[in-house]
Amino acid sequence: MSLQIPDDLITTLAAAERVVVLTGAGISAESGVPTFREAQTGLWAQYDPRELATPQAFARNPRLVWEWYAWRRKLIQQAKPNLAHHALVDLEQALPTFLLVTQNIDGFHWLAGSRDMIELHGNIARTRCYEEGHVVSWWEETDELPPRCPHCGGPLRPDVVWFGEGISEQALRSAFDAAAACDLFISVGTSAMVQPAAGLPLLAKRMGARVLEINPAQTALSVIADWSLQDKASNLLPQLVRRLDFPTNAIDGAEQ
Ligand SMILES: [Zn+2]
Missing domain, CATH: 3.30.1600.10 (SIR2/SIRT2 'Small Domain')
Structure with a gap:
């Protein structure tokens, strides 16, 4: 059984002018990408x-x-992008102003078709x-x-970006500016613990945005989020897009 998406979340998203999404390792894990430590075999x-x-x-x-x-x-x-990555492409295409900020280096958002994007930690496909x-x-x-x-x-x-190196200042500034100006901030598959990215939803909230968290487990963000939905992003994000009645580029069930 999957979680119900609250009606007031649908109304908020449908009316949102500026949306910022932050993604972390959880969305890649749903594609079967091993985490940093799991790759050590x-x-x-x-x-x-x-x-x-x-x-x-x-x-x-x-x-x-x-x-x-x-x-x-x-x-x-x-591995390859999953339904959550594809649903974020649908959101980007349907919403007036949209920015995706990712902590992942696998390049899956780009492969899926996201373009308004900041890769905070770089991309392993490039050198x-x-x-x-x-x-x-x-x-x-x-x-x-x-x-x-x-x-x-x-x-x-x-x-x-390696340990001991800083994230590009320009990338950080763009991400924080967008978080400060958004009306809905969505945090997906991230523990919301690692700075500086963890500061993005907090800033958005302080500046008056609503905050949606999608993560299988509770995090430090759950208590301040307006909605904290504990399930896989590849279940919830496509449902969210379907409820909005936006055009979709994902083929249902193709990449579960
Ligand atoms: Zn050179």
Whole structure:
């Protein structure tokens, strides 16, 4: 049995002018993408991910860090966006002003078709060069690892934010500006614990927005949210879109 969506939530969403959505690992987990720690199997079990996802680790052993990301890229390629990702594309297309802020690096929102988007922690499908920061979407796979930047010849690293690195200030500012100005903030599949993203729904609430949380378990956000729906996003978001009577691009049940 799935949760009922409250009528006043439907009315609020239907009338919303500005909507901001924050997504986290939960929405990817519903696609079968292993979390940071779940990915540590086989050869990689002996490493602590917090000791691989750092600039120091890359400086010490760039090949090891490159190979770890190549492995994680492969795990992600074995999965695909789910009905929740597709429902967020429907929302983006139907609502007047919409911004998706994600903490995920798998690129699934982009693959599903979301375009008004901020990837706070980068995207594992892209690389950038370690020395000059050129962002590179395609690189030649060679025996030499990591591969070289086609622009400057420097070593390539994944275009993700590592421990000890800051999120781009411009990305953060855009996300916080949008949260401050929205009338509905939706938090999906995130524990709402990790800063700075955890501050987004709090700011939205303080500035007068209604807050909807969709997460299978209670979080720190649940008590301040106007609606806290404890279920999978891939169940709830498509239901929400159906109740709104928006056009939909998801094929029902195709990717459960
Ligand atoms: Zn370069």
